[in-house]
Amino acid sequence: MQIDLSTIDYFTESGSVEAVTSRTGNEADERLATVWAMLVKHLHAFAKEVDLKQGEWEAGIDFLTRTGQMCDENRQEFILLSDVLGLSMLTDAINNRELASATESTVMGPFHVKGAPELPMGANISLDGKGESCIFEGYVFDQEGNAIEGARLDVWCDNVDGYYDVQQPDIQPKWNNRGIFKTGQDGTYRFMGAKPVSYPIPHDGPVGQLLEKLGRHPNRPAHMHYIVSAPEYRTLVTHSFVDDDQWLKSDVVFGVKASLVANYEHSPDGDAKWRSPFDFILVKDTTN
Amino acid sequence: MQIDLSTIDYFTESGSVEAVTSRTGNEADERLATVWAMLVKHLHAFAKEVDLKQGEWEAGIDFLTRTGQMCDENRQEFILLSDVLGLSMLTDAINNRELASATESTVMGPFHVKGAPELPMGANISLDGKGESCIFEGYVFDQEGNAIEGARLDVWCDNVDGYYDVQQPDIQPKWNNRGIFKTGQDGTYRFMGAKPVSYPIPHDGPVGQLLEKLGRHPNRPAHMHYIVSAPEYRTLVTHSFVDDDQWLKSDVVFGVKASLVANYEHSPDGDAKWRSPFDFILVKDTTN
Numbered sequence: 001m002q003i004d005l006s007t008i009d010y011f012t013e014s015g016s017v018e019a020v021t022s023r024t025g026n027e028a029d030e031r032l033a034t035v036w037a038m039l040v041k042h043l044h045a046f047a048k049e050v051d052l053k054q055g056e057w058e059a060g061i062d063f064l065t066r067t068g069q070m071c072d073e074n075r076q077e078f079i080l081l082s083d084v085l086g087l088s089m090l091t092d093a094i095n096n097r098e099l100a101s102a103t104e105s106t107v108m109g110p111f112h113v114k115g116a117p118e119l120p121m122g123a124n125i126s127l128d129g130k131g132e133s134c135i136f137e138g139y140v141f142d143q144e145g146n147a148i149e150g151a152r153l154d155v156w157c158d159n160v161d162g163y164y165d166v167q168q169p170d171i172q173p174k175w176n177n178r179g180i181f182k183t184g185q186d187g188t189y190r191f192m193g194a195k196p197v198s199y200p201i202p203h204d205g206p207v208g209q210l211l212e213k214l215g216r217h218p219n220r221p222a223h224m225h226y227i228v229s230a231p232e233y234r235t236l237v238t239h240s241f242v243d244d245d246q247w248l249k250s251d252v253v254f255g256v257k258a259s260l261v262a263n264y265e266h267s268p269d270g271d272a273k274w275r276s277p278f279d280f281i282l283v284k285d286t287t288n
Numbered sequence: 289m290q291i292d293l294s295t296i297d298y299f300t301e302s303g304s305v306e307a308v309t310s311r312t313g314n315e316a317d318e319r320l321a322t323v324w325a326m327l328v329k330h331l332h333a334f335a336k337e338v339d340l341k342q343g344e345w346e347a348g349i350d351f352l353t354r355t356g357q358m359c360d361e362n363r364q365e366f367i368l369l370s371d372v373l374g375l376s377m378l379t380d381a382i383n384n385r386e387l388a389s390a391t392e393s394t395v396m397g398p399f400h401v402k403g404a405p406e407l408p409m410g411a412n413i414s415l416d417g418k419g420e421s422c423i424f425e426g427y428v429f430d431q432e433g434n435a436i437e438g439a440r441l442d443v444w445c446d447n448v449d450g451y452y453d454v455q456q457p458d459i460q461p462k463w464n465n466r467g468i469f470k471t472g473q474d475g476t477y478r479f480m481g482a483k484p485v486s487y488p489i490p491h492d493g494p495v496g497q498l499l500e501k502l503g504r505h506p507n508r509p510a511h512m513h514y515i516v517s518a519p520e521y522r523t524l525v526t527h528s529f530v531d532d533d534q535w536l537k538s539d540v541v542f543g544v545k546a547s548l549v550a551n552y553e554h555s556p557d558g559d560a561k562w563r564s565p566f567d568f569i570l571v572k573d574t575t576n
Binding site for chain 2: 003007010011012016017019023024026028029032034036038043044045047048053061062064067069071076078079082086092094097115171178185213214215244246250252255256258261265
């Protein structure tokens, strides 16, 4: 069978986007086809605007390959890459517009672990006993100021050495600085822990090397992570930041918001060195 | 130390690009800083234009992670991804503008292996003896039509089952359908091999799943790969395509160019079933 070569639409630089996107089949999911078409459009625009060199393309392939190979069950290098690109915070912003009357969200980060132990009100999550003790407490409200009973708080933070338990499985106790709490009838929660400290994101991999080449430090200001959820409310992924941290101004992942900076007060009673009150306001889930 | 929170430039959707690119340090390499800034700009524009959902971001992280983890010494899934995105051909186009009087280039693909054996003129690279025998021959010229003596041709193709040797290390002989040849005094080359056949790119990984969801087939039209090089000439990475292939119109990686479709004639002598003449024209390297 002879092919009529004159009927072929050859790939050209100027027609590159159409050459690729026109191949998508009619059976493709409509949303996938849209996202793919936009990805091709912006990726090709990037390559054309920077006049991408062959060696730079090769370096990019190598970088992405090493980034993927750095990932395992305890390390998510692509989330780090998204974080330092500002893409994680941008996705957060896009998905949480117009919630001005509720607690603001921020990045999940790569260190959440499902299945943390459910603990009673007031329990201590600092299993290694290191660091400065702190009481974390507050209310979970709805947007009208009503207490939400039975709201679930999944909390996690680093230890005083700046590492999450999953980064040091041979050193830290399992579930160190993690726990799940539920609010009482009056919407309150309370737990003990160690005051979080600032830390560098894992920077011994491709993303760390990139940050160094960009002249950027790898540090995050100290924070406690929260996933706050309750039936019929939109799940909130956020942090509370420690208010005296030098990295608040230049969080490597751009996660800081003014409303998320929490007070740390010297505790009036003798139970703990610090006390950090922080309230949450949840939004009714209207998607169901 | 108390931090003046009013001095913090918080991350916002509208200011997202500046928030990230302003962090790049003065010590960063100028070209890296430019490429990074353009990457952030186009990546953020993509996320905003598609209104990227949190779940889609998660699916993207998962996809990139699996793509990286699919890579090993014999499999380069990120090159496949770049290929099906048209990015490989776009990079080729950007890096090879204004070479109209020379042989056109196309994608390298992921199956080149360095260190193939150097073989004498006329040697047979088909070590498994499968497929339809074919004589590949022609000239290597400069742009003035002068023969180039001692030009080096690094050639490789699939076998009749549609696999490169590195995809079937336990089945095909090592270096099957690969070899390095040098042109003689008159600029000619000649080798024996099997007529290439069309084949699907490896589609048992994340990129294959993506193609299926996009309603795209994974096939490449049959082709012989060449890297043609000579001292003082620009190295040429290209293919010659088999002229009767049904996939010429829809090569999954967009690699086909009209000038690269080679004739396959029934061989006039009894040495082989086919004969495919194909000449190369190299460009003087002006970068040194």
